[in-house]
Amino acid sequence: MKRIAVLLLAVSLLFACAKKEEKKGAYLARIGNTTITQADFEREMKGLPGFAQQLFKGDGGNEKFLEELIKKEILYQEALKKNLDKNPEFRAKVEDFKKITLVSILLEKEIEAHSKVTDQEVKEFYEKNRADFAPVNQIKASHILVKTEGEAKKIIAGLKKGDDFAQIAKKSSIDPGSKQKGGDLGYISKGQMVREFEAAALRLKPGEISEPVKTQFGYHVIKVTELKTGKIVEFDQVKDMLSQRLSAKKQKEFFDTYMEGLKKNYKVDVNKDAFSKMTPKEESKEKTPEKPETKAEPIEAPQQKK
DSSP states (O other): OHHHHHHHHHHHHHHHHHHHHHHHOSEEEEETTEEEEHHHHHHHHHTSOHHHHHTTOSTTHHHHHHHHHHHHHHHHHHHHHTTGGGOHHHHHHHHHHHHHHHHHHHHHHHTGGGOOOOHHHHHHHHHHTGGGGSOEEEEEEEEEEESSHHHHHHHHHHHHTTOOHHHHHHHHOOOTTTGGGTTEEEEEETTSSOHHHHHHHHHOOTTOBOOOEEETTEEEEEEEEEEEEOOOOOHHHHHHHHHHHHHHHHHHHHHHHHHHHHHTTSOOOOOHHHHHHHSOOOOOOOOOOOOOOOOOOOOSOTTSOO
């Protein structure tokens, strides 16, 4: 009876293994005691980036890819024969991989689950910020152009204290085309300004003054006085983009809160003495002699691309 029971158990185990093999599909190749099944083949192919998958399309593509899988398995078995799996460098990389993978799974389970954005939230955000979805066609701006960042910062400090923008432009700007107009550049269409100037101007709201903006002409202090906008972009055109933006914002907020909560459960001890010894002190930079200042060329239209 005992022998029959053992025999039945063995048969059942073989049947279970056969069923598993069947689920994976027929084996396509056998290397030693290892088989490559159809399921293995399809999983490996799916794991390739799109451009790499294209390399194995067409006539003979499947044969080429199977050959690559066979090569990989042969190399893997050869590495095991040489006991490279016991190599300290290999073990360290495995631990790093385990750590990264586990962290990724944890973040996916904890953060993504708590940062889903509903269609209602996206719609509400759009309605509250409709004005932001009207493309800017023209900017009415003024600027003060100077040679150095230090001059620009000094001018900004004065403007914050109440200095008159137009008067400072007439006195200090090196742009002959706008200084007599108090720095007024009039209406400028998108695409007419140099890239750095345009990017800074588009970030400003009417009445705001920029930080120093460096371009090929020097340093600008920009003041936007008016924005001419076009037709508001419809919700359906920005829905996906807004959903991604709001989801990323939620993820960051939840992650910060999540980490603060976790930190309370773990004792962290930083050895400041040891850390300070391994961190190289910032070397004092040698001052290089400044180049003699050259006279700036007249700038007729700093907003125009050159």
